[in-house]
Structure formats: C-alpha cells, structure tokens
Amino acid sequence: MSASLVAELRAACRNATVWDAAELAARDPGFDARNFGASALVRPRDTEGVAALVKFCAERGIGLVPQGGRTGLAGGAATSAGQVICDLGAMNRIEEIDPSARVAIVEAGATLGLLQEAAAQHGLDPGIDLAARGSATIGGMVSTNAGGIMAFRNGTMRHRVLGLEAVLPDGRVFSDLTRVLKTSAGYDLKHLFIGAEGTLGIVTRVALRLDPVAGASAIALVGVPDAQSAQRIVRHFLRQTGTRLSAAEILWQRFAALMQRTLGYAPGSLPLEAPCLLVLGLGADSMEAARAALEDGLAAVWDQAGIIDGLVASSDAQAEAIWRLREETEQIERMHHLPPSFDVSVPGGALDDYVARIEAGLKRVDASYAPYVFGHLADGNLHISINTDGPVPHERHEAIEDLLYEGLNEAGGSFSAEHGVGLDKRDAYERHADPVKRELARRVKAMIDPGNVMNPGKVVG
Known part of the structure; x- marks a missing residue:
C-alpha cells in the first residue's frame, strides 16, 4: 500500500485514528504476532466511521480485517501487507443497561470485563465469562461465538445475543438491535454474523441478555x-x-x-x-x-x-x-515455545476414552509427546497443548490434527469448540467439516461479500 493511498485513507476517515505500517510495527500486536502485518490500522469512533472505512476498502478491493482485543487463538485477526485493520477499540461504550428487561446495549469494542462491572451494579451479569475478560471485546466474542466457563448453563454468545448491528461489505448498515427474546418474524439474520469471524461484515453494536447473579x-x-x-x-x-x-x-x-x-x-x-x-x-x-x-x-x-x-x-x-x-494457561507458552494447541468439543460421557485415545495416538506420532489437557467439563470442551519446543512441520501438524479430530463430527462433536477457524484451522476445516456445509458457507460468503473484502482468507478461504 503506497503512502499516497494511506493519505487517502486518512482523508476518508477524518474522525478516526489512522496508523501506518511503521506505527503498527512499534506497537504490541496482542496474542498473535501476525495481527499487525497490515499496511494500516484505522480506529473509527462510531458506526458511521466503520461504514466509511468499509466503503473506502470495497471501492479499491482492499482486504479489511476487524480486530477487537486481539486475544484470538486461531489467527482470525492475522493480517498481511496490503490489508487494512478496522480496530474497534474506540467504540467501547456501554450504551444502556436496562435492569427491568435485563438487557445491555453495548458497542463492539467494549470488553467483557467492562460489561460485567456495569451489569453488576444492577445485580446482573452477561452470563458468559472468559479468562481474557479484561481484553476480549464483545464484538470479537460475537464474531467467534465465544463460549467460556458458563456455557454449559447459559449457552454461547449465540444464545446471549438478542440483536446486533453490523456494517456489510458494501458499507450498508444491517440494523437488528432486537431487545426481546421472542421474535418470529422471518429469517433471523443476525446469526449469519455470530461465529463468522468478520468474514460477512463488521459487528458494531450488540443487544445482550443479562442474568441475575447469585449473592x-x-x-x-x-x-x-x-x-x-x-x-x-x-x-x-x-x-x-x-x-x-x-x-x-x-x-x-x-x-x-x-x-x-x-x-x-x-x-x-x-x-x-x-x-x-x-x-x-x-x-x-x-x-x-x-x-x-x-x-x-x-x-x-x-x-x-x-x-x-x-x-x-x-x-x-x-x-x-x-x-x-x-x-x-500462558504458563504452557512459557515452558514450550509455540506449542501446537487445540480446542475440541467431545460429546457426552466420552471424555475419558477420548483422552486415553489421543495420548496413545500422540505417542505413536512422537514418543516424546505428552499433552496438557484441561477444559470445560460440563459442556465437553477440551483444550489440548502438545509439549513441543518450537513449531512442528506442516505434515506433522496435520497428523496431530487428524488424530485429535478423528470421529468428532460423526459423534456430534466439533474440531473447533470456541476458538474459531480463522487462518490456522483452515486446512482442518477443509478436511473435517461437512462438505455440504462448506459449500453452503462459500455460497453465503460469495453472495454477501463478492469482492472478498471482509477478512479474506479466513474460515471459508
């Protein structure tokens, strides 16, 4: 991206903060060093600013990658030269807490921790919790359909979202900030954006259910x-x-x-x-x-x-x-440089058999492999890290994936429970997701984002 194009970007997004590649290189990229590989970052202040940025990129065919707290673990926010980041950090307002309806209206850049604090003043809670609560943003959690500690009781973000607002790939605003639980008025299109990892649009505002908290x-x-x-x-x-x-x-x-x-x-x-x-x-x-x-x-x-x-x-x-x-869990990273990590859902009472199977299978891949396993027991979501020192070759990584993911789909589980597909699980998605599901997903992407502007290369490729 040329200096003149960055200058045009600044002119088109006058009310936003704009950083070029040099400024990005001097800043912390978050959990993934690839997050700041883009040629520029734009931080809009409101939905109109996001729409202006999207229109700018769509007209020029520039890839646009939305980012929140940069705590993702599947490369969903990774960027490369020539792309632009839409940073939602300035859109961090808790617009409303309605204690009677038990609903919160929040901007996408608000952190989970901020919402928890605001809701707690009314004896309420978002009903979802993550270890990265201080940095994970509501928009990012919607985009990855985050689960967390209380998903066994309250569901994932898909079950907490009542309505949302999102900027589409052509710059139009999809507005469905429904605040009620019961609505049966045609296709519930908000679900297209939940778990889509920013590939169909950029979530800007969300209406969320709140629950009473125990004393x-x-x-x-x-x-x-x-x-x-x-x-x-x-x-x-x-x-x-x-x-x-x-x-x-x-x-x-x-x-x-x-x-x-x-x-x-x-x-x-x-x-x-x-x-x-x-x-x-x-x-x-x-x-x-x-x-x-x-x-x-x-x-x-x-x-x-x-x-x-x-x-x-x-x-x-x-x-x-x-x-x-x-x-x-970052202690694992400190002990092992870039260990392969996985996030699976295992159905019902199969956890013990699954862990025994993968431990034995990993020994056959490499006799030194002894996985660290932990997770959310009541919903079967296991996190698995391999005790390697440094990244493993691509073929070895695929062998580990195939071992860990074998039979999950057929049993009703998932090769990605709550971290998403992003960039890192693209190959696994092609090998393990249902082929009809993949084809439908590609059609939806092509219909909504024919120019492949929104988070290109992620999830569906």
Whole structure:
C-alpha cells in the first residue's frame, strides 16, 4: 500500500485514528504476532466511521480485517501487507443497561470485563465469562461465538445475543438491535454474523441478555480418578435447588503439575495429586451458604464419585489460587515455545476414552509427546497443548490434527469448540467439516461479500 493511498485513507476517515505500517510495527500486536502485518490500522469512533472505512476498502478491493482485543487463538485477526485493520477499540461504550428487561446495549469494542462491572451494579451479569475478560471485546466474542466457563448453563454468545448491528461489505448498515427474546418474524439474520469471524461484515453494536447473579459464590478443588467421576459430582450439584453451579472445570494431572511448578505453589498447599482435578463454582445467597452447600454436596457424593481429595476455599486468596491453576494457561507458552494447541468439543460421557485415545495416538506420532489437557467439563470442551519446543512441520501438524479430530463430527462433536477457524484451522476445516456445509458457507460468503473484502482468507478461504 503506497503512502499516497494511506493519505487517502486518512482523508476518508477524518474522525478516526489512522496508523501506518511503521506505527503498527512499534506497537504490541496482542496474542498473535501476525495481527499487525497490515499496511494500516484505522480506529473509527462510531458506526458511521466503520461504514466509511468499509466503503473506502470495497471501492479499491482492499482486504479489511476487524480486530477487537486481539486475544484470538486461531489467527482470525492475522493480517498481511496490503490489508487494512478496522480496530474497534474506540467504540467501547456501554450504551444502556436496562435492569427491568435485563438487557445491555453495548458497542463492539467494549470488553467483557467492562460489561460485567456495569451489569453488576444492577445485580446482573452477561452470563458468559472468559479468562481474557479484561481484553476480549464483545464484538470479537460475537464474531467467534465465544463460549467460556458458563456455557454449559447459559449457552454461547449465540444464545446471549438478542440483536446486533453490523456494517456489510458494501458499507450498508444491517440494523437488528432486537431487545426481546421472542421474535418470529422471518429469517433471523443476525446469526449469519455470530461465529463468522468478520468474514460477512463488521459487528458494531450488540443487544445482550443479562442474568441475575447469585449473592455470593464459593470455589472448591476436588481430586477425582477420572472425568466420569467428575461428571457424577457435576450432576449432583446441578440437581440441587437453592444453589447455582457456575463453573465446572477439569484439569488432567500433567497440566495441573505444570501449573503447580510454574506458579510456585508449595507442595501440599492444594490437593493436586489426583489423576484429574475438578474446579467447582457454586453460587448462593451468601458466602457461608455457598461454602456450606459445597461441603455438604461433596460429602454426600464422596464415595459414589470416588473422590480422592478435596478443598473448599476458605478465603478469597485461596479461591484465587485455585482459579489461577485453570486460567493462567500462558504458563504452557512459557515452558514450550509455540506449542501446537487445540480446542475440541467431545460429546457426552466420552471424555475419558477420548483422552486415553489421543495420548496413545500422540505417542505413536512422537514418543516424546505428552499433552496438557484441561477444559470445560460440563459442556465437553477440551483444550489440548502438545509439549513441543518450537513449531512442528506442516505434515506433522496435520497428523496431530487428524488424530485429535478423528470421529468428532460423526459423534456430534466439533474440531473447533470456541476458538474459531480463522487462518490456522483452515486446512482442518477443509478436511473435517461437512462438505455440504462448506459449500453452503462459500455460497453465503460469495453472495454477501463478492469482492472478498471482509477478512479474506479466513474460515471459508
């Protein structure tokens, strides 16, 4: 992109911040070093500014890549020379919290943490939570159909979005900021943009459902022999009245041991020796009630579930220490340079068999492979990182993918649970997604974005 074209871009987007390639090179690209490979970044202040930018790029055939908090893990925000970034960071307003209707109207650049704080002032919550809550934006979460910790109870972003506004590839604004749950008025087109990773348009504003929050919550760390035992515990708490299960996270021993070492936890400070660890969150009217319910519930199911050890956090500091085990997953990156990481959904009660199968299969690929496995137990979403030091060759990476993804579609699972397809899973998408689904997706893309302006090369290619 020439200097004169960047100058034209500045003139066309007068109310926006514009950075050229040199300015981008001096700034932090976020989770993925490829995020700032573009020739320019534009940060509009409102929907009209986004529309002006889209029209500029569409008229010139310039690829446009939307970016939010730059916390994506599948290369969905990766850029290359000649492309322009649409940075939504300036569109970060919480426009309205309606406590009666339990609805929030937010701009796409607002972070999840900001929305959680605003909703909490009314005793409400977005019903979705992620470890990257401080940087992940609502628009990015919509675009990747983010799931997170509470998806087993509240669904993914697709179930939280009531309506949205998006700028189409020709610069027109699609406006469907519906604020009600019940609407049966023809095609519900907002779902085209949820999970599309910015390939069909740029989400600019969102109407989200909010839920009442429990008065307090307690945390427990429970050692069990396997995932099946952990699921028995989860089912027990889901059946209880008067409390609300808010988290059920599972950590296999290899991952837990790595976290214990890298976080510097003293041996014996937490029960970390079992083959699997279950992090439970339980909400109730008071902290005392939540802790008592956790203690009583675990005692009631102790023998049936084969519980090996357990601890109900007695302080905020202890609860934070337990959550750090699950959430500070960047420790894997610190131990292993660019380890291959995967994000799958495994149906029903197949978790133990799946983990055993992939561990044995990875040994056949390379005898040194010993995966770190953890994830969201109650919805079957597992995160898997391989203990390599440095990127693996393409053919080896494909072999690992095929092993991990084998049979998931047929069983009703998914090779990508919540991180999206982006750039990094494009090949896997072509090999493992249903061919009719892929063909329909290509037709939708060609119809809405015939010039391939919106996030080119991602998801459908």
